[in-house]
Amino acid sequence: xxxxxxxxxxxxxxxxxxxxxxxxxxxxxxxxxxxxxxxxxxxxxxxxxxxxxxxxxxxxxxxxxxxxxxxxxxxxxxxxxxxxxxxxxxxxxxxxxxxxxxxxxxxxxxxxxxxxxxxxxxxxxxxxxxxxxxxxxxxxxxxxxxxxxxxxxxxxxxxxxxxxxxxxxxxxxxxxxxxxxxxxxxxxxxxxxxxxxxxxxxxxxxxxxxxxxxxxxxxxxxxxxxxxxxxxxxxxxxxxxxxxxxxxxxxxxxxxxx
DNA sequence: ATGTCTCTGTGCCAGAGA
Numbered sequence: 001x002x003x004x005x006x007x008x009x010x011x012x013x014x015x016x017x018x019x020x021x022x023x024x025x026x027x028x029x030x031x032x033x034x035x036x037x038x039x040x041x042x043x044x045x046x047x048x049x050x051x052x053x054x055x056x057x058x059x060x061x062x063x064x065x066x067x068x069x070x071x072x073x074x075x076x077x078x079x080x081x082x083x084x085x086x087x088x089x090x091x092x093x094x095x096x097x098x099x100x101x102x103x104x105x106x107x108x109x110x111x112x113x114x115x116x117x118x119x120x121x122x123x124x125x126x127x128x129x130x131x132x133x134x135x136x137x138x139x140x141x142x143x144x145x146x147x148x149x150x151x152x153x154x155x156x157x158x159x160x161x162x163x164x165x166x167x168x169x170x171x172x173x174x175x176x177x178x179x180x181x182x183x184x185x186x187x188x189x190x191x192x193x194x195x196x197x198x199x200x201x202x203x204x205x206x207x208x209x210x211x212x213x214x215x216x217x218x219x220x221x222x223x224x225x226x227x228x229x230x231x232x233x234x235x236x237x238x239x240x241x242x243x244x245x246x247x248x249x250x251x252x253x254x255x256x257x258x
Numbered sequence: 259a260t261g262t263c264t265c266t267g268t269g270c271c272a273g274a275g276a
Contacts, residue, residue, distance in 0.1 A: 009276085010264060034276090036265070061265050062275070110276060150276095204276090205262035248263080248276085 001097055001230070001256040002027040005105065005146035005219055006240075007202075007249035010036040011066075014245050015043055019050065021240045025251055028070050029095055031105025033148045033249075035064035042066060059088040065105050065147075072096040080106075082135075083128035090129075098258055101227065102136070106147035111168030119168050122150070126177040133184055133222075142226035142256075145186065148249065149220050151178045153188065156197035157217040169218060181222055189221040189254045190234045201236055202249045210241050221254045230256040 004027045008018055011032065022030060030052075035042065039058035047054050051070055057078040058064040065088060067073070075094040079085055092104040106129065111122030129145070136143055152170045155161040164170040182188065190199070200215025209215065223231055232255045240250040 013264065034264095112276080208261070245263095 001029075001099075001101060001258050002253055003029045003031075003101075003103060003144055003146065003221065003256065004237075004251045004253040005031045005033070005148070005221060006251040007033040007107070007148040007219060007247060009034050009247040009249065011043060012037055012041070014247065015046065017243050017245060017247075019046060020243070021237070021251065022050070022052075022068075024239070025237055025253055027253060028097065029103050030068040030251070031091070031103065031146050032066040032068065033064075033105065033107035034062075035066050036062060037064060055091060055093055057088045057091045063088045063107055065089060065091045065107050067091045067093055067103065067105050069093070069095050080125075080128050080132050082131040083125065085125070085128075089125070099142070099230075101230075101256065102141055102143035104136075104143065104145040104147075106145060106149070108148060108150045110150050111174065114166075114168040114171055122168060123173065123177065126174075130177070130180055130184065133181055133186060137185055137224060140226065141224065142230060143224045144189075144221050144227050144254065146219075146221040146252070146254070148218060149178065150218055151175065151220075152216050152218055153178055153191075153220075157200075159198065159200070159214045159216070164216065169216065185225060186222040187228050189223050189231055190217070190236075190252070192223070192228065192231060193234045199236055201252055203241060205248055219249055219252045221252060223254070227256065232257060
């Protein structure tokens with residue numbers, strides 16, 4: 001069972017690239033963020049003809065999340081149940097593989113500039129996510145909350161801590177909220193299986209950041225204890241950043257025992 | 259020495275968001 005998360009930065013602007021990468025990474029489930037289209041404008045046809053079951057929570061212009069699965073899906077939730085949210089940032093479903101696994105795909109608010117209203121919203125959203133994670137943990141099932149967390153967990157997860165230290169992605173309060181999720185009992189799949197320093201999932205479009213490897217690690221898979229038991233490896237699919245018209249993020253893939 | 263991309267709309271550039 002291979003589960004990926006990928007912020008595509010508009011699915012309409014790079015559909016051929018998205019399809020190419022999806023073919024290459026050979027996953028069972030893929031959570032997409034920043035699809036930047038309304039639900040009914042999602043390219044269902046192109047994905048369904050490649051065998052994907054699609055669940056989508058879109059909106060105009062910004063944000064938007066989708067959950068793709070090669071297996072049957074049930075129990076779909078759109079939007080975090082713990083917050084009134086106008087923005088399309090969360091989608092969850094139970095994946096009916098031989099051993100079912102619940103998957104939540106999330107696009108956490110960026111929060112810049114901080115401090116300010118946008119950062120307040122980010123903190124509210126992280127708190128709502130923690131409340132939801134708490135409820136899920138009570139079910140004692142395998143689940144993975146994956147997505148663009150817009151959080152650089154530690155100084156080793158960015159190319160230059162001094163550049164990011166005042167950014168909403170790296171502020172102490174952001175890192176503290178991310179740690180809270182871990183203290184609840186969720187594990188960062190990358191940290192658990194690989195944990196090398198300076199392994200990135202995002203590189204800015206500006207200033208040739210990818211060429212210089214000036215990146216940050218902000219796309220994460222957080223696993224429940226039952227999912228950790230099945231976790232085998234994590235791969236950051238850097239190749240996606242080398243393609244024509246790439247997203248600024250690359251897929252992060254967790255492999256779990258079937 | 260300089261170098262981003264994508265979205266929208268009193269639209270063909272500019273401002274916002276990342």
